[in-house]
Amino acid sequence: MTAQVIVVGSGPAGVSAAWPLVKAGAKVLLVDGGTAVPLPQGEGSYFELRTDQQSHWRFFLGANFYALKQAGDVSPKLRVPGLAPTFAGFTDRFPVAVEDFKLFGSLARGGLSNAWGAGVAGFTQAELAALPVPYGEVRRGLQAVTKRIGVHGEVADDLGEFFGSGFHLQPPPPLELPAQVLLSRYQRQKKIFGAFVLGRGRNAVLTEPKGDRLPCNLCGLCLYGCSRKAIYNAAFDLEELEKHENFRYVPRVLVEELMRVGEEWEVRGRNLENRAPVALRAPAVVLACGAVGTGFLVLKALRLVGIPIRLLSSPVAAFALLIPNLLGCPTRQESFGLSQLAFKLSFDPKLYAFGNLFSTSGLPPSEFLLRSPLFLPTSRRLFRYFLPAMLVGNCFFPSVFSRHEMELCGDGSLRISGGYSAEFPAIARKTHKALRRAFFSCGAWLLPKSFRVAPPGSDIHYAGTVPLRSSPQPHEALPSGEVAGLPGVWVADAAALPELPAKPHTLLVMALADRVGREVARRLKAYAKGRIPND
Amino acid sequence: MRSPHEPGRRSGGFVAITGANGYIGSALVAAAVEKGCRVLALSRKPVSVPVGVWMAYDLRGAPPELPEDTQAVVHLAADVEGRERSEEEEVEAAKALASAAEKVGARFIFVSSLSASPKAPRRYGRVKWAIERELLPRGHVVVRPGLVYGGSRPGGLYAQLLQFLQKSPAYPWFFPPLMVRLIHVEELVEAILKLSVLPRAPLGLVPDIGGRTVEELAKVLRRPELVPRPGVYPLAGPPVAFSRVLQMMARYRLRRCLIPIPVPTGPFLAVLRLAGAFFPRLGDMERRLRSLRESGTASASCHTQLEVSLRDPVDGLHPSGSGRRRQLLLEGFFLLRYIFSTRPPVFFLRVYVRGVEEALGGKPLGKPWWVGPGWRLLPLLDLASRHLANLAPWRTRLEVALRVGECHPALFQHLVVTKARHRWAVTLEMLFALALEAFKRAAYLATRFCLALTNSRRVR
Numbered sequence: 001m002t003a004q005v006i007v008v009g010s011g012p013a014g015v016s017a018a019w020p021l022v023k024a025g026a027k028v029l030l031v032d033g034g035t036a037v038p039l040p041q042g043e044g045s046y047f048e049l050r051t052d053q054q055s056h057w058r059f060f061l062g063a064n065f066y067a068l069k070q071a072g073d074v075s076p077k078l079r080v081p082g083l084a085p086t087f088a089g090f091t092d093r094f095p096v097a098v099e100d101f102k103l104f105g106s107l108a109r110g111g112l113s114n115a116w117g118a119g120v121a122g123f124t125q126a127e128l129a130a131l132p133v134p135y136g137e138v139r140r141g142l143q144a145v146t147k148r149i150g151v152h153g154e155v156a157d158d159l160g161e162f163f164g165s166g167f168h169l170q171p172p173p174p175l176e177l178p179a180q181v182l183l184s185r186y187q188r189q190k191k192i193f194g195a196f197v198l199g200r201g202r203n204a205v206l207t208e209p210k211g212d213r214l215p216c217n218l219c220g221l222c223l224y225g226c227s228r229k230a231i232y233n234a235a236f237d238l239e240e241l242e243k244h245e246n247f248r249y250v251p252r253v254l255v256e257e258l259m260r261v262g263e264e265w266e267v268r269g270r271n272l273e274n275r276a277p278v279a280l281r282a283p284a285v286v287l288a289c290g291a292v293g294t295g296f297l298v299l300k301a302l303r304l305v306g307i308p309i310r311l312l313s314s315p316v317a318a319f320a321l322l323i324p325n326l327l328g329c330p331t332r333q334e335s336f337g338l339s340q341l342a343f344k345l346s347f348d349p350k351l352y353a354f355g356n357l358f359s360t361s362g363l364p365p366s367e368f369l370l371r372s373p374l375f376l377p378t379s380r381r382l383f384r385y386f387l388p389a390m391l392v393g394n395c396f397f398p399s400v401f402s403r404h405e406m407e408l409c410g411d412g413s414l415r416i417s418g419g420y421s422a423e424f425p426a427i428a429r430k431t432h433k434a435l436r437r438a439f440f441s442c443g444a445w446l447l448p449k450s451f452r453v454a455p456p457g458s459d460i461h462y463a464g465t466v467p468l469r470s471s472p473q474p475h476e477a478l479p480s481g482e483v484a485g486l487p488g489v490w491v492a493d494a495a496a497l498p499e500l501p502a503k504p505h506t507l508l509v510m511a512l513a514d515r516v517g518r519e520v521a522r523r524l525k526a527y528a529k530g531r532i533p534n535d
Numbered sequence: 536m537r538s539p540h541e542p543g544r545r546s547g548g549f550v551a552i553t554g555a556n557g558y559i560g561s562a563l564v565a566a567a568v569e570k571g572c573r574v575l576a577l578s579r580k581p582v583s584v585p586v587g588v589w590m591a592y593d594l595r596g597a598p599p600e601l602p603e604d605t606q607a608v609v610h611l612a613a614d615v616e617g618r619e620r621s622e623e624e625e626v627e628a629a630k631a632l633a634s635a636a637e638k639v640g641a642r643f644i645f646v647s648s649l650s651a652s653p654k655a656p657r658r659y660g661r662v663k664w665a666i667e668r669e670l671l672p673r674g675h676v677v678v679r680p681g682l683v684y685g686g687s688r689p690g691g692l693y694a695q696l697l698q699f700l701q702k703s704p705a706y707p708w709f710f711p712p713l714m715v716r717l718i719h720v721e722e723l724v725e726a727i728l729k730l731s732v733l734p735r736a737p738l739g740l741v742p743d744i745g746g747r748t749v750e751e752l753a754k755v756l757r758r759p760e761l762v763p764r765p766g767v768y769p770l771a772g773p774p775v776a777f778s779r780v781l782q783m784m785a786r787y788r789l790r791r792c793l794i795p796i797p798v799p800t801g802p803f804l805a806v807l808r809l810a811g812a813f814f815p816r817l818g819d820m821e822r823r824l825r826s827l828r829e830s831g832t833a834s835a836s837c838h839t840q841l842e843v844s845l846r847d848p849v850d851g852l853h854p855s856g857s858g859r860r861r862q863l864l865l866e867g868f869f870l871l872r873y874i875f876s877t878r879p880p881v882f883f884l885r886v887y888v889r890g891v892e893e894a895l896g897g898k899p900l901g902k903p904w905w906v907g908p909g910w911r912l913l914p915l916l917d918l919a920s921r922h923l924a925n926l927a928p929w930r931t932r933l934e935v936a937l938r939v940g941e942c943h944p945a946l947f948q949h950l951v952v953t954k955a956r957h958r959w960a961v962t963l964e965m966l967f968a969l970a971l972e973a974f975k976r977a978a979y980l981a982t983r984f985c986l987a988l989t990n991s992r993r994v995r
């Protein structure tokens with residue numbers, strides 16, 4: 001098959017760009033690292049696994065003790081043995097030097113969506129002021145993607161509008177006791193809060209069946225990967241795409257550079273197994289290999305050596321809440337491990353922090369005990385009662401507080417340095433104080449010293465290396481998504497975002513990728529008819 | 536003839552080993568090969584040496600023709616039972632071998648025994664003594680090991696004792712105790728290798744550095760191995776009761792639990808001696824026990840001088856030779872016991888051991904004081920390991936113990952609540968836990984304060 005379009009990367013952006021192309025009949029070739037991440041096997045809930053089966057240390061620690069080897073990582077997710085193939089090999093194979101920055105990437109089939117927290121949100125026109133794209137097109141993309149991946153949420157509560165209405169939504173899963181208490185206390189006295197808004201979380205998780213994907217059964221194993229395919233993963237879309245004749249999947253390739261050869265683009269890379277060179281040609285290339293990967297390929301194709309460019313990510317903090325009224329209630333056996341509640345804390349009309357609250361039922365107790373300043377046995381005695389009465393939260397800040405830079409070095413490697421802006425520590429302190437007050441009014445104590453800002457890059461949702469601009473500089477992209485100076489190369493992932501709000505942007509990225517897919521399909525059709533495509 | 540102390544021609548030469556097929560010999564050949572030496576194995580029966588050659592050698596025959604580049608000759612071969620050769624023959628063989636070594640300028644290391652003495656009960660000790668007398672004036676090195684044990688190929692007395700303990704349902708518990716001194720075969724081999732291949736400074740003064748003696752220089756440089764000079768090197772651990780050694784061999788090496796039978800030492804030996812008149816084997820046994828007892832009272836060991844650290848016999852007797860796994864198991868047991876306040880399931884401890892092996896390289900962090908009843912003081916470690924850098928590895932072990940422990944259903948029960956309880960009951964329980972912690976912290980601070988006080992007084 002001679003390909004018309006090569007899509008680089010099989011994450012949520014890659015498959016979202018591939019769908020409209022495949023539907024339009026274009027011959028699409030999707031190339032990625034292709035490491036398989038097997039779905040976790042086995043029956044039973046988190047609680048049953050923990051309490052019934054002796055051999056399940058293998059499930060939680062990994063047969064080769066992966067969880068213990070990753071003990072230094074911030075997030076418990078990075079210790080999950082089942083997710084090891086998601087992150088495996090990226091930093092070894094990718095020529096990158098990082099400084100004060102947490103870099104994660106994936107060579108897996110489905111990319112980082114294998115370990116996705118599944119938080120989604122819609123966007124209003126005002127929020128997308130910096131994006132030079134007609135809002136109608138983004139909206140259309142958001143709706144298409146929401147329908148395709150399956151999202152649950154609540155429109156009727158205080159955050160309904162913030163998350164966006166007019167989407168096809170499945171009903172949210174039942175709230176667990178601490179979340180129920182918190183939400184009802186909030187709703188009873190919401191007048192006093194002002195800048196703080198609390199509501200149900202919105203996740204790309206099924207609560208009703210969809211194709212071969214089963215709805216959530218509250219097994220509490222969300223952290224460890226969903227065996228029922230309830231949590232969206234781009235690999236599911238890839239599976240569907242592979243059923244089309246005009247789609248070809250080329251796994252186990254690490255793309256290294258793009259070269260213009262005559263009228264076409266040559267995507268050059270190496271086979272991950274035998275390191276043999278791979279070269280694929282097509283008139284159009286859609287880059288969807290993550291903000292870092294896409295930025296790297298664009299800088300390399302434009303030969304922009306030694307010029308630092310922006311890399312965005314949302315600073316993130318984590319904290320723990322205790323609802324003292326619930327002390328003494330037993331450990332719940334059913335739970336939902338992803339965002340149960342979400343909150344928005346506004347600093348001014350445009351600037352806000354956003355966060356999610358999670359149940360503690362599916363988290364290993366060791367994560368709490370090891371962060372406690374008390375003796376381990378004392379922590380154990382306390383936390384066995386605390387945990388059923390607790391919620392853990394994260395809190396994202398807009399990318400204006402991040403100061404990360406990325407630069408292509410002369411030897412073809414990448415250098416990334418991270419950092420926060422000067423005013424960020426004060427903002428974080430302010431947020432901490434405001435959250436402590438707001439949650440106290442809802443009957444929850446923000447545990448002292450639990451509010452911790454994670455090191456730069458920890459949120460993993462990097463963006464902004466090839467932003468869309470109405471008048472792009474070199475390495476930036478045109479509003480259509482085509483990279484300035486590289487006609488025929490399109491950027492379809494988070495690299496295209498000029499700014500990051502605090503709210504989750506994965507859905508927005510997928511909507512923009514969908515739009516790029518449609519645009520490329522349109523151009524190809526025009527090209528086939530012999531007309532010179534116009535912008 | 537070149538001087539054996541001539542420097543500069545020591546690297547890469549052959550290390551000749553007589554008795555290379557024996558208990559110590561085979562271990563020495565393996566260790567020398569591992570260290571990168573070329574080995575010249577000398578024995579009656581052929582030995583396969585990965586890096587080196589074999590030459591036929593019998594104590595009765597002529598000394599072998601040593602290669603020009605032999606750097607050391609280790610003389611291990613001996614007629615232990617004394618049935619085949621006369622005492623004179625053995626002494627002559629050693630002398631001839633030493634001459635051969637002198638001819639090519641190689642060091643000569645004779646492995647004697649702690650029981651070497653002119654009045655030794657056994658012929659073995661007397662022969663060793665006679666050879667020593669011949670070699671020492673000629674400026675050679677004599678190593679006197681204690682009772683050698685351990686290793687994957689047991690031999691000598693160690694093998695005989697193991698054989699006895701394998702079959703016997705009981706072992707003798709001598710009183711008053713009959714003391715012996717042990718040395719692990721790997722430690723002995725390490726010491727011999729150090730004596731044979733380490734650079735040796737010429738004897739006398741070092742003119743360039745203010746005319747110091749080599750010993751002084753070595754002291755200044757803190758490199759005691761610089762002075763392996765001619766003389767006697769006793770190598771043995773501290774005295775241990777022989778009965779305790781038998782018990783440890785059975786327990787840790789053979790995994791057998793034997794019944795101790797009290798035996799009065801003096802009368803027992805007397806009876807054996809009498810019986811020896813009629814049954815030569817019993818007489819031999821009596822002499823053996825007596826020579827063991829004598830070696831137990833022998834002079835101090837020089838292992839520190841050679842920088843050889845002696846292991847605890849309990850560890851050395853384990854099949855691994857170091858008791859590494861046992862130490863990890865013990866460490867895991869008490870860490871889990873501390874964290875979960877209950878006896879951890881012993882079978883599950885293997886997960887801790889494997890976790891430490893896989894994730895942390897598997898080395899036990901020495902023998903901690905809290906393995907045993909001292910585990911109740913583990914809060915001290917828990918607290919101190921948070922802010923003392925040298926205790927940070929223990930913090931990691933505590934983390935591993937917790938992460939492993941929560942994966943066991945029974946231990947996980949200590950982390951969850953299965954039945955609803957009243958809020959106030961829970962609060963009371965938690966307050967009690969906090970009060971206990973406060974008390975322990977106060978004790979910790981008080982200890983630190985007292986230590987600081989005594990330290991400052993000492994300084995004054």
